[in-house]
Amino acid sequence: MIAGRWRGEIEQMSVVRTLKVIGLGAVVLTLSVEWLVWLYRRVCPTGLGNRGPLKEVFFFPTEVACTEHVFNPDSLFPCPCPLPHGVETSFSRLLGHIMSASSSLDLCVFAFTNFSLSRAVLALHERGVAIRILTDMDYTLITGSQIGAIRRAGICVRCDCGAVHMHHKFAVLDGRRLITGSLNWTLTAIQSNKENVLVTDEPDLVRPFIAEFQRLWDANDPIKRYPPSVTEIPASLAV
Numbered sequence: 570m571i572a573g574r575w576r577g578e579i580e581q582m583s584v585v586r587t588l589k590v591i592g593l594g595a596v597v598l599t600l601s602v603e604w605l606v607w608l609y610r611r612v613c614p615t616g617l618g619n620r621g622p623l624k625e626v627f628f629f630p631t632e633v634a635c636t637e638h639v640f641n642p643d644s645l646f647p648c649p650c651p652l653p654h655g656v657e658t659s660f661s662r663l664l665g666h667i668m669s670a671s672s673s674l675d676l677c678v679f680a681f682t683n684f685s686l687s688r689a690v691l692a693l694h695e696r697g698v699a700i701r702i703l704t705d706m707d708y709t710l711i712t713g714s715q716i717g718a719i720r721r722a723g724i725c726v727r728c729d730c731g732a733v734h735m736h737h738k739f740a741v742l743d744g745r746r747l748i749t750g751s752l753n754w755t756l757t758a759i760q761s762n763k764e765n766v767l768v769t770d771e772p773d774l775v776r777p778f779i780a781e782f783q784r785l786w787d788a789n790d791p792i793k794r795y796p797p798s799v800t801e802i803p804a805s806l807a808v
């Protein structure tokens with residue numbers, strides 16, 4: 570009888586121990602899963618294989634380095650210029666983004682004197698990329714302005730002649746990538762000033778800039794500013 574009681578107590582203890590082990594295991598498993606989920610969200614905030622729209626920020630001034638590799642990535646010959654090579658800078662990354670345009674570039678910039686940026690725009694034009702540039706009328710006349718060379722190449726440029734400056738500095742590439750910030754397209758801004766540039770494919774940010782560019786482009790259509798007088802209209806077209 571005593572042996573039976575002992576057996577019963579031992580079995581009861583065994584069941585309790587088993588339940589404790591199962592309970593502890595369940596708690597450990599739950600915490601482990603929660604920790605793994607937390608870790609996954611920290612490492613991949615937008616999910617595996619999908620890092621979300623591009624978001625990059627550059628700061629200037631940038632160190633001076635050769636950017637020839639951006640223009641000639643397939644060159645077989647080393648660049649002979651005296652600048653440092655193989656250095657990735659804010660400027661080379663900015664140039665790389667601009668050169669990535671494949672169908673269109675809409676540029677709205679206050680001052681444009683930088684030769685390398687002008688070279689990038691001309692290279693895109695030669696590649697068949699549709700380019701529209703809107704700039705401030707007063708700043709097309711500053712020393713070193715690239716607007717004349719760009720116009721001579723056949724690129725369409727419109728000037729804002731409003732009472733206040735057209736002070737924007739943004740570009741939209743292929744209707745889907747925005748480059749914006751404080752940076753004028755000048756050597757001083759790139760090598761001397763403290764400036765920032767944001768590059769993003771985030772549609773909610775790109776969309777308003779596309780609309781603003783189009784609004785300013787239409788508002789500065791020369792035909793609206795200088796409508797042809799009646800005497801300038803050929804007789805054959807006169808109603």
Ligand SMILES: [Zn+2]
Nearest residue numbers: 635637648650
């Ligand atoms: Zn070089």
